[in-house]
Amino acid sequence: xxxxxxxxxxxxxxxxxxxxxxxxxxxxxxxxxxxxxxxxxxxxxxxxxxxxxxxxxxxxxxxxxxxxxxxxxxxxxxxxxxxxxxxxxxxxxxxxxxxxxxxxxxxxxxxxxx
Amino acid sequence: xxxxxxxxxxxxxxxxxxxxxxxxxxxxxxxxxxxxxxxxxxxxxxxxxxxxxxxxxxxxxxxxxxxxxxxxxxxxxxxxxxxxxxxxxxxxxxxxxxxxxxxxxxxxxxxxxxxxx
Numbered sequence: 454x455x456x457x458x459x460x461x462x463x464x465x466x467x468x469x470x471x472x473x474x475x476x477x478x479x480x481x482x483x484x485x486x487x488x489x490x491x492x493x494x495x496x497x498x499x500x501x502x503x504x505x506x507x508x509x510x511x512x513x514x515x516x517x518x519x520x521x522x523x524x525x526x527x528x529x530x531x532x533x534x535x536x537x538x539x540x541x542x543x544x545x546x547x548x549x550x551x552x553x554x555x556x557x558x559x560x561x562x563x564x565x566x567x
Numbered sequence: 568x569x570x571x572x573x574x575x576x577x578x579x580x581x582x583x584x585x586x587x588x589x590x591x592x593x594x595x596x597x598x599x600x601x602x603x604x605x606x607x608x609x610x611x612x613x614x615x616x617x618x619x620x621x622x623x624x625x626x627x628x629x630x631x632x633x634x635x636x637x638x639x640x641x642x643x644x645x646x647x648x649x650x651x652x653x654x655x656x657x658x659x660x661x662x663x664x665x666x667x668x669x670x671x672x673x674x675x676x677x678x679x680x681x682x683x684x
Binding site for chain 1: 675
C-alpha cells in the first residue's frame with residue numbers, strides 16, 4: 454500500500470532563517486506531488502505541484518521554492534523566512550494521469566515563524 | 568477561475584442530529600467533486616467523491632450528490648456522532664488549457680463541525 458511521510462511535524466523558525474520541509478511517498482511510481490498551505494482559519498492554497506523529476510509548477514508568487522530531486526521526494530524550501538510564511542504545510546500525492554484520482558495527504562508540518 | 572464556496576461555520580450539533588454542509592462551485596468544463604475531512608492535528612483524508620453529474624458519493628454514512636443544474640455538492644449525514652467532529656473541505660478538480668488537471672484541486676475554506684454528546 455502507498456504511504457506518504459512528511460517531516461518535521463512542527464517547526465519554529467526565526468524570521469530570515471532558511472527552511473527545508475521534506476516529503477516522501479512509498480508504494481507508487483510517478484506520482485503527482487503537491488505542496489499546499491493552510492493559513493490559520495482559512496482553506497488550502499496550492500503552492501507547487503510536480504508531474505515528474507525536476508518538473509515544478511508554481512501556482513502563486515511567493516518566498517518559497519520547491520524541488521523534486523527523486524521520483525518520490527518533494528522538498529519545500531526558503532532562503533529567508535517571512536512572518537507571513539507561518540502556517541500548516543501539507544504534502545500530497547495523486548496517481549499519474551488519472552484526473553479523477555483523489556489526493557492523499559501527509560500529516561502536515563506546522564510552521565511558526567517568530 | 569474555478570472556485571468553491573462552503574457554508575460558514577462553525578457548525579455545532581448534538582449527537583444523532585442531521586447534518587448538512589452546503590457547497591457550491593464555479594468551474595469551467597466538467598470538474599470532479601470531492602469532500603475531504605481533517606481531524607485535529609492531522610492532514611486531510613478523502614471522505615467521498617463524485618466524477619460526473621448526478622453521481623452520489625458516499626462513505627461512513629456521509630453522502631453528497633453532484634448537482635450540475637445548481638452547481639452544488641452538499642454534504643449530508645443522517646445521524647452524526649461525536650467522532651465526526653472535524654473540519655470538512657469541499658473541493659473540485661481543476662483542469663488546465665490542455666484538458667488535464669494533473670490532480671490539482673481547488674478547495675473551499677472549510678467548515679468546522681463540532682458534535683456534542
